Amino acid sequence: NAGVTQTPKFQVLKTGQSMTLQCAQDMNHNSMYWYRQDPGMGLRLIYYSASEGTTDKGEVPNGYNVSRLNKREFSLRLESAAPSQTSVYFCASSSPGQGANQPQHFGDGTRLSIL
């Protein structure tokens, strides 16, 4: 069971470079999310997509863009990377609503360093 797959797993960028983080889920979930995780800050929501064709800003959207390519795929783009964007990025997916049988499923993260 693949679940949520993120690529790449690691990346080092120089300030000002751009890159796209890829995420795909095979659980037929409607909702997908991008988080960043920093020491002492927990997981902070960057963008989310409630369903195919919709995206909304989360808590920390500045410097990022997203694309919900289809129901399976949700990408995160850094147009001009900054050292403050050094972080671990997690993609997650879920079915609509809340419940023990509808948790957010996370990928294993992309570790991004910006020099």
Place this chain on the structure above:
Amino acid sequence: QKEVEQDPGPLSVPEGAIVSLNCTYSNSAFQYFMWYRQYSRKGPELLMYTYSSGNKEDGRFTAQVDKSSKYISLFIRDSQPSDSATYLCAMSRGTNDYKLSFGAGTTVTVRA
């Protein structure tokens, strides 16, 4: 002030001890409360889920929610080295709002 506060620890206990973790929150609109477990270099996975106030038990794990005090807890009984992980609390407002607010996470080490 953060919406969800969680002591980051770290917490180190001997095998067999009871681990006690907690979070406080400021938003009274939160109704759904979760605990996620995150192993090193992995993504979080849902461990426990509770709706509104009350207790929920699942094996060695017990989750408690006290909405009047805006305080939630997770207890791990008979802790094992395999319980060594970071535990994150998370909460949300309702069935139509699936955005989660996370605590910073508490790192737990269970010593054999």
